[in-house]
Amino acid sequence: MPAPAASAPSPIVATPVQVRRARFDDLGALVALEQSTFALDRMSARQWRRHLRSTSADVVVAVRDDRPIGAAVVFHRRGTDIARLYSIAVAAGERGGGIGRALLDAAEQAARARGGRRVRLEVRSDNAAAQALYERAGYRAFGVHPAYYKDGADARRYEKLLAAPG
């Protein structure tokens, strides 16, 4: 087959992103994502392992070619209809394309599936991107945890009332 002419446009193949429940064999990719995303307060491999095994947590991943490029973790507790979005991250080169929103939607769906009516979360007060994501998705700020993070940064608390199922 002849070599393509130098001026021929290179084909652009957009691989779709899907969101699915995380599996145990995603562990390596989840740890790598965590390390490349967060400088402080990182989850260790051990913590990820615990969340993947936990019956009171849901871990969802956005995947391309079945490889995680984003993840979210939701915690559930007995006796309350408030779910907690514990973590959400999208690989740096993949941001701004709706993956964070897709993960947030999946996290809310996971909460609803367990009878959750509200989702709460904490976010660094200097994390404008994450606050924009939450506010666009209907979360409202309702408080502050002063000096919540290891470096002394405050956390803003957000909450969303989930629509009733159906």
Ligand SMILES: CC(C)(COP(=O)(O)OP(=O)(O)OC[C@H]1O[C@@H](n2cnc3c(N)ncnc32)[C@H](O)[C@@H]1OP(=O)(O)O)[C@@H](O)C(=O)NCCC(=O)NCCS
């Ligand atoms: C926060 C994060 C998950 C967002 O993921 P993302 O895939 O880039 O987000 P999306 O493309 O789905 O954007 C969703 C909305 O958030 C807003 N948003 C996202 N990044 C933004 C930015 N840097 N500045 C302003 N708004 C932003 C967009 O306006 C978008 O709303 P729109 O589509 O209605 O315009 C991603 O930036 C990330 O992984 N950051 C590092 C980890 C982190 O901070 N996690 C949150 C800890 S609480």
